[in-house]
Amino acid sequence: MANSPSSDSMIDRIVRVLETFTADRSVQSASQIGRRAALPSSTAHRIVDELVDAGLLGRDEDRRVHLGMRLWELALRGSTALRLRQAALPYMERVQTHIRQHTQLAVLEQDEALFLERLSHPDAGANITRIAGRLPLHASSSGLVLLAHAPADLRERVLAQPLRALAPETVTDPGRLRRLLAGVRRDGVAIAQGSIESVSTGVAVPIRDAGEVVAALSVVLPRQAPHTAAIIALREAVTGIEATLRSPR
Amino acid sequence: MANSPSSDSMIDRIVRVLETFTADRSVQSASQIGRRAALPSSTAHRIVDELVDAGLLGRDEDRRVHLGMRLWELALRGSTALRLRQAALPYMERVQTHIRQHTQLAVLEQDEALFLERLSHPDAGANITRIAGRLPLHASSSGLVLLAHAPADLRERVLAQPLRALAPETVTDPGRLRRLLAGVRRDGVAIAQGSIESVSTGVAVPIRDAGEVVAALSVVLPRQAPHTAAIIALREAVTGIEATLRSPR
DNA sequence: TCGGCGTCTCCCGTTCAACGGGAATGCGGC
């Protein structure tokens, strides 16, 4: 789990420190951070102190450390992620009222699908996806949409790597995937049955900005549920989102 | 506008670079960043390059620079801001359906109100608040709630500073504010008429986690609209949010 | 065609702040 300190600029170290924070490890001691980020103890304490002084990290009364609001603020204001999310949110809510399941917004980031937003209906079941979480491109409907419209070199690079199966039915054969992706481009929709969990199906469509596919909008349905209503709701939402992206605000 | 390079660690410089990105300046050249962050040109280019390599910044085809998805990801996963927002979002949506205006979630950050979330009904008018935006504590209903329940030393520090008036009716007299804040603590609600814009009124209530006030939930109404429905809707939402925060997930 | 402007890259000698090993202190818990 410990990162090998392959390179070592100040910035790499800061990133390694930030990477030690996850949903289940949101509060840690400076020493823990140091161990997980592969930093010598005294160095880790110094860097953590500096980050706390800058407001990027916060400190509890018991000296334990957590991500700071200021980091959140700096990362969001002026980010394209926020712009996209703001455009999408109202339409995602509308999807949510029709399809009472999970609705998600994902973008391509470092050869994976990064989830920007998730709305979950109270009645819907569990769902792996988390905001700021990732999934492999080949194993989620959102990922398939993003991969299908990605530059060819990226697509080939991903397909050349060994593809992990998240569930028994995950498609990991490059040839079959290539045919799947062609279908996604043709139909404008990706349907992934049991790719992540056997019991559920993902349905995803692309969102375009100035012609380019910039994100994927998806819903997760129970395995046996029909797809047509979902596809219609997603297409309608995309129309609205794309109109919002085009207009100044 | 240019920041004085008061201190100058690597981290300060990075923060200064990130600070140059705002909603209206989301894409800039490396030279622009350097000027705005008060960095020598060659230094600015080097730092920007490093940040791009680390994925914290992204680069367009035309070499202009924007905030990276990876920064967004690192800032959010494991952040308490996300946890709070996730707990609040469904209840904010419910408020939104009753009070068809703006609904906002804010926290205290560095003696200002930092807005974590905003939902806006299509029919509602313009609104200053932006996600990842700030407002002074004394001049918004959310700010008054946060200030009223803040530690006494912070409250006194804020009241001792010269208080800016955002609108003609903004209350800037420390004595009057102190009395206002006592009323907020007593009533459990803050009402700010024309503090930001003459035409609107803010109504805000506190959100508690383990007894501590951690955030404020607010709506912005047209000046003449009645407050009672808003207060009821906000109180109901807070109940739900606090229950969510208490339960594991 | 030319000149000017802004951006970016490259080079290189200087320097000083980051670095981290190690020892010491403090703090529970068994």
Add this chain to the structure above:
DNA sequence: GCCGCATTCCCGTTGAACGGGAGACGCCGA
């Protein structure tokens, strides 16, 4: 008391950050 862990302090070393400056490149208007 004793151990394990987190944190703090000290200090001599060193190499990487620093930034001034020169020059290349591209764009635009004259």
